[in-house]
Structures are given as C-alpha cells and as structure tokens.
Amino acid sequence: MVKPSKPRRTHSHPGISQDEPDISATPDDSTESELNLANHFLIAMPSMLDPVFGGAVVYLCEHNAGGALGVIINKPTDMTMQVLLERIDLELEIVPNRTAIDRKLVMFGGPVQIERGFVLHTPLGSFSSMMPVTDQIALTTSKDVLEAVASGDGPERILVSLGCSGWSAGQLEDEIARNGWLTVRADPSIIFDLPIEARFSAAMHLLGIDPMMLTGEAGHA
Numbered sequence: 001m002v003k004p005s006k007p008r009r010t011h012s013h014p015g016i017s018q019d020e021p022d023i024s025a026t027p028d029d030s031t032e033s034e035l036n037l038a039n040h041f042l043i044a045m046p047s048m049l050d051p052v053f054g055g056a057v058v059y060l061c062e063h064n065a066g067g068a069l070g071v072i073i074n075k076p077t078d079m080t081m082q083v084l085l086e087r088i089d090l091e092l093e094i095v096p097n098r099t100a101i102d103r104k105l106v107m108f109g110g111p112v113q114i115e116r117g118f119v120l121h122t123p124l125g126s127f128s129s130m131m132p133v134t135d136q137i138a139l140t141t142s143k144d145v146l147e148a149v150a151s152g153d154g155p156e157r158i159l160v161s162l163g164c165s166g167w168s169a170g171q172l173e174d175e176i177a178r179n180g181w182l183t184v185r186a187d188p189s190i191i192f193d194l195p196i197e198a199r200f201s202a203a204m205h206l207l208g209i210d211p212m213m214l215t216g217e218a219g220h221a
Contacts (some may be wrong), residue, residue, distance in 0.1 A: 019218035109161025121155035
C-alpha cells in the first residue's frame with residue numbers, strides 16, 4: 001500500500017480528527033458510543049461549506065466513543081487503478097470474464113493520511129490489516145488486498161481511496177447536531193455498483209428525499 005502520511009490536525013474542520021485513525025482499535029462494551037453509525041452513509045447538508053466535504057457521501061466504517069472513521073465514496077481523483085497498481089509495483093493480470101478494473105478511478109477518501117490507501121471491499125477475506133464493518137463489507141489498508149486484486153483472486157467488488165475521514169471523540173455527533181450531515185443506513189450497491197456521479201442522489205433517495213428539495217434541516221434514519 002502507499003506509504004502513510006501524517007494526518008492533518010485541526011480543531012474546527014469537519015471530518016478531520018485530531019488523532020491518527022486506528023482501525024485496529026476495538027473498544028469494549030463499556031466505552032461504545034450510544035450512537036453507532038458504522039455501516040451508515042453521512043450525506044453532506046447544504047450547510048456543509050467545507051470544500052472537502054461539500055456534496056460528499058461518506059461511508060462510515062467505524063464509530064464508537066473514541067471517534068469515527070470513514071471514506072468519501074463520490075469524490076474521484078484523476079488516478080486510475082492501473083496507475084495506482086503500477087506505482088506500488090503490481091501488474092494487473094488479464095483474467096477472462098472479470099470486470100475490467102484498470103480504468104476504475106481511485107477515490108479521494110478524505111483529508112487524513114492522504115498518501116495511504118484504503119480499500120472497501122466485499123466479500124471479506126484474509127488480509128493482514130482488515131477491519132470487518134459488516135458480515136460482507138470490510139476496510140483493508142494492507143497491500144495484500146491489492147496484490148490479490150491484481151492477480152485476479154481478490155474481492156469481487158472494491159472501492160479504493162487515497163486518504164480517509166476521521167473524527168475525534170464527540171466531533172461527529174457535534175457536526176450532526178449542527179445540521180452538517182444527514183445519516184442513513186448504507187446500501188452496498190451505491191458504493192460498488194453505481195456510477196460515481198449517481199451516488200449522492202441515490203443516497204438521498206434512501207431517505208426518500210429529492211436532492212433538489214434539500215434544505216439546511218438535518219436528521220437521521
């Protein structure tokens with residue numbers, strides 16, 4: 001995987017934790033947040049004026065008393081999977097009947113650790129740095145998942161991002177209370193199957209909301 005970089009630190013910007021996200025941390029039951037939004041979409045409200053998160057849909061992979069971690073699923077970079085694999089010295093093998101991934105765009109997952117790769121995938125596998133989110137979706141940060149993808153033995157559905165979005169303890173809850181985000185349980189097909197430009201509207205429709213009618217009012221389902 002691409003070498004990690006130090007996360008940006010701030011006290012005010014949404015989606016930027018003061019601490020480096022640690023997806024290996026598993027809090028015990030006594031410290032879990034009452035509001036657990038793992039496997040939910042965060043949908044940016046019009047009041048979200050931050051240029052990084054305006055119009056964003058974030059898939060939350062982890063949410064507990066210590067904070068939250070997720071990746072933006074609808075902000076592409078100009079890097080294709082072919083270029084990314086070449087940069088980490090992997091050659092994409094031609095596998096008959098496999099959906100072409102060489103032209104898939106790598107996402108901008110958020111402003112934390114922007115040189116590090118984060119891979120959402122389904123189904124799960126046996127990768128060295130994998131955090132299951134559900135029984136079918138995991139987030140992996142180790143290179144072995146991309147080695148498997150390149151060789152044709154990897155997960156069937158993937159979304160690769162550079163960087164992630166992280167919130168310190170209580171930060172995400174505060175942003176939601178200030179009408180920064182709508183929340184709704186995630187639909188994997190929006191992450192893996194829809195065109196990038198259709199993901200925001202599709203996430204909004206999970207709430208029964210027409211994006212054209214969106215106002216600054218917030219809530220969650």
